[in-house]
Amino acid sequence: MLSARLVAPLVLLAAAIPIHAAEPGREQAEFFEKKIRPVLVEHCFKCHSEKTKAPKGGLRVDGRGLLLKGGDGGPALVPGDPDKSKLVEAVRFKNNDMQMPPKGKLPDAVVADLEAWVRAGAVWPNDATAGTTEAPAANGFDLQKRKREHWAWAPVTSPSPPAVKNTAWASDPIDRFILAKLEEKNLKPAAPADKLVWLRRVTFTLTGLPPTPEEIAAFQKDATPGAAAAVVDRLLASPAYGERWARHWLDLVRYAESRGHEFEPDIPNAYQYRDYVVRAINADVPYNQFVRENLAGDVVPNPRLNPADGFNESVIGTGFWHLGEEVHSPVDLRQDQADRFDNRIDVMTKTFLGLTVACARCHDHKFDAIATKDYYALFGLLEGSSYRQVRFDSLERNKAVAADLAALRDRTTTALAAKARGEIAAAGVARGDAAAISTAAPKSRGDDATRAWLGEAKVVVDYANLAPGEWLPDDVTFGPGPRRPGDARVRGVNGKPVVTFEERATAAFDGFWDGLKLAPHTAGDNGGLARQQRAGFTIRTPNIVLEHDTLYYLVRGSGLAYAGVCGHTIIHGPLHGSLVTSIPAKGDEYQWVAHKLTGYKGQRLQVELTAAPGTDFAVAMVVQASSPPPGIPAAATEPAEWNRFARTPKAAAEFAAEAMKFVEEEKKLAARVKWESRLAPALFEGTGVDDTVFVRGNPRAPGEVVPHRLLEALAGTERIAHSRGSGRLELAAQITDPARNPFAARVEVNRVWHHLFGRGIVASTDNFGLLGEPPTHPELLDYLATEFVRDGWSTRRLIRRLALTSAYRMSVHGDASADQADPANLLLHKFRLKRIEGEAIRDAMLSVSGRLDRTAGGPPVPIYLTPFLDGRGRPGSGPLDGDGRRSLYLSVRRNFLSPFLLAFDTPIPFSTVGRRQVSNVPAQSLILLNDPFVHQQAGVWAKKVLAAPGSVSDRVTGMYVAAYGRPPTADEITVCGEFVQGKETDAAAWTALAHALFNVKEFIYVQ
Secondary structure (H helix, E strand, O other), X not given: OOOHHHHHHHHXXXXXXXXXXXXXXXXXHHHHHHXXXXXXXXXXXXXXXXXXXXXXXXXXXOOHHHHHHOEOOEOOOOXXXXXXXXXXXXXXXXXXXXXXXXXOOOOHHHHHHHHHHXXXXXXXXOOOOOOOOOOOOOOOOOHHHHHXXXXXXXXXXXXXXXXXXOOOOOOOXXXXXXXXXXXXXXXXXXXXXXXXXXHHHHHHHHHOOOOOHHHXXXXXXXXXXXHHHHHHHXXXXXXXXXXXXXXXXXXXXXXXXEXXXXXXXXXOOOHHHHHHHHXXXXXXXXXXXXXXXXXXXXXXXXXXXXXXXXXXXXXXXXXXXXXXXXXXXXXXXXXHHHHHHHHHHHHHHHHHXXXXXXXXXXXXXXXXXXXXXXXXHHHHHHHOEEEEEEOOOOHHHHHHHHHHHHHHHHHHHHHHHHHHHHHHHHOOOOOOOHHHOOOOOOOOOOOHHHXXXXXXXXXXXXXXXXXXXXOEEOOOOOOOOOEOOOOEEEEEEOOEEEEEEOOOOEEEOOHHHOOOEEOOOOOOOOHHHHHOOOOOOEEEOOOEEOOOOEEEEEEEOOEEEEEOHHHOOOOOOXXXXXXXXXXXXXXXXXXXXXXXXXXXXXXXXXXXXXXXOOOOOEEEEEEEEOOOOOOOOOOOHHHHHHHHHHOOHHHHHHHHHHHHHHHHHHHHHHOOOOOEEOOEEEEEEOOOOOEEEEHHHOOOOEEEXXXXXXXXXXXXXXXXXXXXXXXXXXXXXXXXXXXXXXXXXXXXXXXXXXXXXXXXXXXXXXXXXXXXXXXXXXXXXXXXXXXXXXXXXXXXXHHHHHHOOHHHHEOOOOOHHXXXXXXXXXXXXXXXXXXXXXXXXXXXXXXXXXOOEOOOOOOOEOOOOOOOOOOOOOOOOOOOOHHHEOHHHEOOEOOEOOXXXXXXXXXXXXXXXXXXXXXXXXXXXXXXXXXXXXXXHHHHHHHHHHHOOOOHHHHHHHHHHHHHOOOOOHHHHHHHHHHHOOOOOOHHHHHHHHHHHHOOXXXXXXX
């Protein structure tokens, strides 16, 4: 138990530090636009809006003011009280005399959304009917007018730093923008913060950890002019910097390692994306390149390679697309896809553009220059690619081997074909065209019945007649392109090389790569896709619409076929099990394999075909048809003659030398292969898709077809120009083009400012639209954006510059006149007191206790599960202290999130969160008082303190320096000394003291 003498001073100290209340956000407005307005439009407006001359019951619901006015039965809305709101009563369907909509009850989730909206005050942004009884005027959607009238769409300017009176205060041109605003109001900036206060501030800001006693001592001794710069450089060079700022980025992309929902399936190897972000930040990858990697890292012409291990970093960036929630076995796949893509578009556009494009899913954006067509143009861009696990370790290293292997095969084909032709000619067999051996196309598609069937069917892909951009393997294992008729195949049979020739054009998995395997601790696909290892063994078709209920695959060997209807991959149970089918081998012959897809007609899909190692797998054609094929299309004539010769005893002797030469060369190539690889979730590039607008957001109500492209306000209405692929690479180029897009640089520098100063120049970091906050310093925002681009999009250099400004050095204590004139500190007359995040609180406890394990990267550590954390999909519990690892490396499972971190406002990974809420609630005090982790670390800290030599005063001083970055006052030493008096060697007493120090507000706030 703590004595009153100790508790009282600590409580007073805690009370002396002001608490920031959570800033009111714009989430309610966004909730209305995404969850409420579409429901009212779809289910209510037909009978209760300006669309009808005589609204039923005299009630209109197309405005908050009209709901408050109500109809014949009185007001339909009582903000804050769902139980008294007739609107809610009607949709609950509990009153037999009042049930709406008349066709049937809305889904429970929709009813819950309406209840939550009313309970929160029924926010209706820019309601033209507020305080009136008249209908709002019908306003047309004028995109260009909206673009002209809102500041964020204007090109970034390059303003000069303004003139100021107090030139001595401005250590950087950035400071002059701050000071000029203050001088306009006759205000003065706060005095500089104490040296140790600044050190603790900058250390937490840049690394998320407290300064160590050794770092504090060294900084106190350093009186040189460059001491602060040296500290900033040291922190930015620390691996902890990347870990700290990676957590900010992971908030934006709703990072998690599980899908959520029932049974919470894994997102296999999701942690590779987390580690990729840490490495990218520590390497100061230019932000424009980082954006390109996230959007299209799988198709960038020159991928970025890891400098130490040579693996492909760029492709891992595309994993962010797959970090969202997903449902297993949804009944309506198109609706499920619409919901998944809504989240992806929402995250992508908030993260990279600072715009709420997802609000245009059901209608033109109510406030911004974003049309519904823009939303579905992006929808089509996303549909062009699918999901895969990529062999990122081996991908680039094996490309060089694959190129040499292809050249070897070409040389071998030329030599062996010449021998075959010569022998056949000598035997009097009709000779073929020597120049056309390697390029000959099949001379026939078979008999008349087969030709007629192919004419009526829909060919998905024919590897004899491949269009540009339709060669879509997931790795190098299928070679640089289709095998051609006449290409030689040299295979080992009973220890001897056997030569055959391809008789038709085909996508053939090269058996050279049969030995590919996964690195330890690497997960494969889950659910129905886990039947066979797909990574490195798969090729896909272009995107198609299923017009017949059966697909037919002309294949050789065995493998697996997956029909990716609407991009659905979480295949558990029987509902969509038919999307995956096994392909059995039929010796060395080609066969048609049918894939029944009853019930999926009209849906969009791609087919992914996976080779089973050791079976000489090849695909010649994929066709959709309503009837079975009558036969196999005929093979090319000349290669068939060569194969007949190849089966003769004479051929074995003729081919032996060339075949053995091939085998020996192949062995040399095999020695260069990286056979083992880790996997990471990534995009699998396909072909461009132009989809339809979903009228009112309903996928069952297709409207106008929209070409895939970026937003009209930024790029016009033409389809994005690309010769092959989905168009994502070109999208990434447009988004990172500062001449075209003013948002990318502005949004990023604003986020950096937010994380350093506690509030962005635009407070709504994820919304630069009309509903977002206007910039407090617009010229400064553009100055920073311009400098950022000029400086090579370097986030590290931007952070360094900001951390060394006079503005960042200010104290949290301003003078009374400035506090009165600028109560919200919008002019930044002083530094903002900041509560550190839950992750930083936990990491700080590990740091001061000495338990922190600085190991970087790797699989996540399971969180410690209390008995209260229960439910379907419950994972195994981890150690109480998470093995001492930083919070970044704790498992993030959507249904089993850390209660400690949630209490301190770590966001639920649903959508983009660039500005965390900062709450001050009783649960936080209870966590610090009662959580077993806090007690454990207090005990570890106490043992560390007792193990060190020194007096009680020395130990207390060391604890204060470690916890608060400053030495204790004389009174604090006295109080703490009295508390342990007579128990100087008692671990329990020192544990209680450590626990008390954890519970002081100073521990969780940075001044």
